[in-house]
Amino acid sequence: MEEASIKKLQVLSFFLDQDCFGAEISAIQEVIEYRPITRVPRSPDFMLGVINLRGQVIPVVDLRLYFSLNVSEPTVNTCIIIIDVKLSGESFALGLLADSVKEVVELDTSDIKPPPKLGNVIDNKFILGMVEYNKLLIILLSLARIFSDDELQHIADGSEPSETVIEESDGT
Amino acid sequence: MDLLNVFLEEAREHLNALEESLLVLEQSPSDASEINTAFRAMHTIKGSAGMVGLDHVSYFTHHVETLFDQVRKGIIRLDHASISLLLDAKDHVESLIFKESSNEMMAISEQLIHRLQDIAPTEHAVTPEAEIPPSQLDEGEGYWRITIAPDENAFVDGFDCMPVLRELQSLGDSALTVGWREQPQQESFDPLKCNLVFLLLLSADVSKDSIHDAFMFVQDDWQIDIDRLSFNESDKLGDILQDIGAIDKAKIEAIQNSKPKLGELLSESGLVSEKTVDQALQQQAFIRKEKEKTTPSQPTIKVPSNKLDRLMDLVSELVIVHSAISQVSLVNDIEALDTASEELGRLTAELRDTTFSVRMLPIGSTFGRFRRLVRDLSRELGKQVQLETYGADTELDKVVLERLGDPLVHILRNSLDHGIEMADVRQAAGKSSQGTIKLEATYESGSVKITVSDDGGGLHADKILAKAIERGVVSAEDNLSVHEIQNLIFEPGFSTAAKVSDVSGRGVGMDVVKTSIEALQGQVTIDSVQGKGTAIAITLPMTLAIIEGLLVRIGIEYYVIPLNTVQECIEEQTTESMLHQSTRVINCRGDYITCINLRQLFHVKQDMPKLQQTIICRAQEQQFGLSVDEIVGQRQTVIKNLSPLYRHTTGLLGATILGDGNVALILDINDLYDSCQLSDSYENMPAETPPC
Numbered sequence: 001m002e003e004a005s006i007k008k009l010q011v012l013s014f015f016l017d018q019d020c021f022g023a024e025i026s027a028i029q030e031v032i033e034y035r036p037i038t039r040v041p042r043s044p045d046f047m048l049g050v051i052n053l054r055g056q057v058i059p060v061v062d063l064r065l066y067f068s069l070n071v072s073e074p075t076v077n078t079c080i081i082i083i084d085v086k087l088s089g090e091s092f093a094l095g096l097l098a099d100s101v102k103e104v105v106e107l108d109t110s111d112i113k114p115p116p117k118l119g120n121v122i123d124n125k126f127i128l129g130m131v132e133y134n135k136l137l138i139i140l141l142s143l144a145r146i147f148s149d150d151e152l153q154h155i156a157d158g159s160e161p162s163e164t165v166i167e168e169s170d171g172t
Numbered sequence: 173m174d175l176l177n178v179f180l181e182e183a184r185e186h187l188n189a190l191e192e193s194l195l196v197l198e199q200s201p202s203d204a205s206e207i208n209t210a211f212r213a214m215h216t217i218k219g220s221a222g223m224v225g226l227d228h229v230s231y232f233t234h235h236v237e238t239l240f241d242q243v244r245k246g247i248i249r250l251d252h253a254s255i256s257l258l259l260d261a262k263d264h265v266e267s268l269i270f271k272e273s274s275n276e277m278m279a280i281s282e283q284l285i286h287r288l289q290d291i292a293p294t295e296h297a298v299t300p301e302a303e304i305p306p307s308q309l310d311e312g313e314g315y316w317r318i319t320i321a322p323d324e325n326a327f328v329d330g331f332d333c334m335p336v337l338r339e340l341q342s343l344g345d346s347a348l349t350v351g352w353r354e355q356p357q358q359e360s361f362d363p364l365k366c367n368l369v370f371l372l373l374l375s376a377d378v379s380k381d382s383i384h385d386a387f388m389f390v391q392d393d394w395q396i397d398i399d400r401l402s403f404n405e406s407d408k409l410g411d412i413l414q415d416i417g418a419i420d421k422a423k424i425e426a427i428q429n430s431k432p433k434l435g436e437l438l439s440e441s442g443l444v445s446e447k448t449v450d451q452a453l454q455q456q457a458f459i460r461k462e463k464e465k466t467t468p469s470q471p472t473i474k475v476p477s478n479k480l481d482r483l484m485d486l487v488s489e490l491v492i493v494h495s496a497i498s499q500v501s502l503v504n505d506i507e508a509l510d511t512a513s514e515e516l517g518r519l520t521a522e523l524r525d526t527t528f529s530v531r532m533l534p535i536g537s538t539f540g541r542f543r544r545l546v547r548d549l550s551r552e553l554g555k556q557v558q559l560e561t562y563g564a565d566t567e568l569d570k571v572v573l574e575r576l577g578d579p580l581v582h583i584l585r586n587s588l589d590h591g592i593e594m595a596d597v598r599q600a601a602g603k604s605s606q607g608t609i610k611l612e613a614t615y616e617s618g619s620v621k622i623t624v625s626d627d628g629g630g631l632h633a634d635k636i637l638a639k640a641i642e643r644g645v646v647s648a649e650d651n652l653s654v655h656e657i658q659n660l661i662f663e664p665g666f667s668t669a670a671k672v673s674d675v676s677g678r679g680v681g682m683d684v685v686k687t688s689i690e691a692l693q694g695q696v697t698i699d700s701v702q703g704k705g706t707a708i709a710i711t712l713p714m715t716l717a718i719i720e721g722l723l724v725r726i727g728i729e730y731y732v733i734p735l736n737t738v739q740e741c742i743e744e745q746t747t748e749s750m751l752h753q754s755t756r757v758i759n760c761r762g763d764y765i766t767c768i769n770l771r772q773l774f775h776v777k778q779d780m781p782k783l784q785q786t787i788i789c790r791a792q793e794q795q796f797g798l799s800v801d802e803i804v805g806q807r808q809t810v811i812k813n814l815s816p817l818y819r820h821t822t823g824l825l826g827a828t829i830l831g832d833g834n835v836a837l838i839l840d841i842n843d844l845y846d847s848c849q850l851s852d853s854y855e856n857m858p859a860e861t862p863p864c
Contacts, residue, residue, distance in 0.1 A: 050818075
């Protein structure tokens with residue numbers, strides 16, 4: 001039994017734009033319904049703002065904007081995935097906006113293939129691997145790499161008044 | 173006296189530790205770490221008892237310590253008999269510290285010392301630690317006795333005694349009695365003449381000057397006597413009566429010899445009127461009550477501060493839930509719900525206040541450290557300086573208090589180094605050779621004001637200006653007022669000290685003070701008269717967890733502005749030009765001030781209403797306006813930290829949760845103003861919002 005569990009990987013699959021992504025569940029706290037997000041002025045666009053989660057104020061990040069994917073209006077399927085991240089030793093919760101959340105699947109680690117060098121929708125360094133499950137291609141994200149100290153630092157430092165015109169999409 | 177309280181608290185802990193160690197040693201007599209713990213406990217008590225003037229305690233513990241020392245060195249071994257002797261000794265120390273020491277106790281001490289010496293023969297005769305005269309420690313706990321005899325014509329001149337009395341009573345706990353100047357006779361009684369004498373006992377940690385301030389307008393005509401009395405003075409009825417001059421000592425003694433209650437006897441015998449005795453009794457009750465307060469009888473428990481933080485969080489959430497419920501009850505007109513919501517509100521408020529008070533610490537707990545600092549530094553600098561502290565009872569949130577220490581040390585160092593002059597300079601200027609630094613804490617309209625004032629040389633405006641021009645902080649044509657020049661010392665990298673000394677003047681000084689005070693949502697102001705002295709006032713909120721805020725709306729977004737920065741709100745017609753500018757100039761009561769258009773600054777997309785509200789704020793001694801769409805109202809605002817991800821986003825203090833569960837951001841007015849100044853050029857770019 002134990003040997004088997006080492007080879008298995010539990011993954012939450014969700015959609016961003018047209019693509020299915022997966023994230024290993026150990027870092028995931030919970031998935032909540034979409035709720036209005038309070039915009040924080042003068043911060044980067046992909047940082048949508050903050051929400052109230054049982055009295056805690058939690059930032060929400062739109063990976064679609066971060067990965068330059070297409071952005072659509074929130075629907076009934078839109079969810080916020082709450083994950084735990086660490087920035088310079090301080091751990092805090094962070095929300096990820098997803099167009100929809102599919103399911104938790106158990107994958108054999110042997111089925112996971114490395115991503116092709118070219119033609120990926122997102123930067124290769126954030127991809128752990130690719131896997132086909134029920135005829136659906138799941139791109140496994142490395143949350144640890146997306147929200148590594150370096151990247152978070154980059155996000156936190158980069159939040160000076162942005163020069164770009166506000167996107168037409170309306171997060172509020 | 174705070175020192176004594178600290179000692180008592182520590183002594184209790186050390187004695188408990190000692191007892192525990194002794195009990196362990198009884199089982200395993202050679203446990204080295206326990207022996208060390210016990211030795212340390214005794215040693216600490218000995219040292220600190222000497223410091224607070226409990227010489228006998230220190231004398232006695234010395235012998236216990238000697239014994240432990242020998243145990244430590246392996247000269248003697250502990251057995252059951254010696255352990256029980258040590259436990260006895262421990263109990264004795266406890267009663268020496270916490271109960272009054274009497275001759276009887278001293279006798280017990282000697283007896284115990286003998287028994288200790290039987291176990292551990294002393295090497296040589298032991299002398300008690302350096303003696304500290306017991307009375308020198310402090311002005312002492314005490315109270316003010318204020319006798320007020322208003323001028324005969326006070327009523328005719330239209331003076332009212334009540335405001336004066338009220339002001340005095342606001343200074344602290346007090347007991348007031350009223351009497352006649354002379355017993356009125358029916359035939360000669362003139363109702364227009366003021367024939368009253370007030371006697372006010374006031375237990376407050378204030379200076380004589382601040383009591384005199386209450387009499388500012390009447391000082392010349394009224395007869396006012398202010399005396400500081402110590403609690404050690406008698407609270408016996410006879411003495412009180414004597415003090416107020418109702419009777420002399422000999423008569424009291426004569427009556428007292430016949431025993432029963434003095435008060436009854438005196439009034440029965442007609443020597444003193446019953447009323448006077450009543451008044452004296454009232455005073456007695458007051459003195460006894462205040463005395464009780466100063467003796468620490470309440471047991472305290474130590475709680476890890478994170479538990480308190482958690483409690484605070486929970487209370488904050490409760491406040492939020494309550495505001496949600498009250499909103500529901502407003503919309504749905506259900507009487508039972510209204511009642512329950514009101515009741516919940518009352519309880520929540522009470523719970524919130526109690527929780528706050530648990531987190532509050534008296535500022536006096538930090539004063540000891542400052543006394544030491546002033547003492548050491550003044551010796552080092554060869555100056556004669558005295559530190560006077562007032563308002564030690566003033567309470568502040570522990571977080572605020574912890575972070576206030578360093579700025580205060582900075583200010584005190586500055587006062588000592590630059591403020592107070594050398595003794596000969598002072599004498600030449602006609603001042604007393606000893607300089608005085610006053611550290612005063614008071615409550616002022618919902619916040620705490622801490623003032624550090626010295627009677628030193630004051631700031632040299634010319635020097636500061638010259639330096640500022642040299643450093644390029646200001647230009648010579650700026651035409652600054654004296655006050656503006658004084659404020660320059662808060663600019664970064666500014667120091668006027670001719671030479672850099674060990675104490676201060678490294679060029680990182682007042683700007684650091686200012687930054688750290690502003691980080692605590694406080695403000696620093698300076699007031700200095702050349703040749704007379706300098707006063708630096710720090711105004712701080714009492715807590716950082718909840719603030720009073722003004723909830724405003726821009727488009728569909730809500731923001732909270734800390735109320736302590738708000739001065740007034742004005743309304744304006746929206747004009748075409750407002751749409752495109754993030755800052756503009758408005759006329760407010762004849763002054764032209766900058767107005768920041770938050771809609772532009774924050775890129776709010778919704779259309780602008782016909783009327784704009786402008787909130788006039790004050791930050792960094794500057795007035796400026798903030799334009800918003802609507803002022804929703806005043807709110808108790810629970811501050812939640814914004815995620816570390818937003819730590820570089822300027823102008824925000826944190827976030828709060830509104831009654832409907834949504835998040836609103838709290839603006840940091842100081843930061844906002846700074847960031848507007850920096851990014852002026854960028855913000856003035858043409859706006860992309862189409863005109864409405």
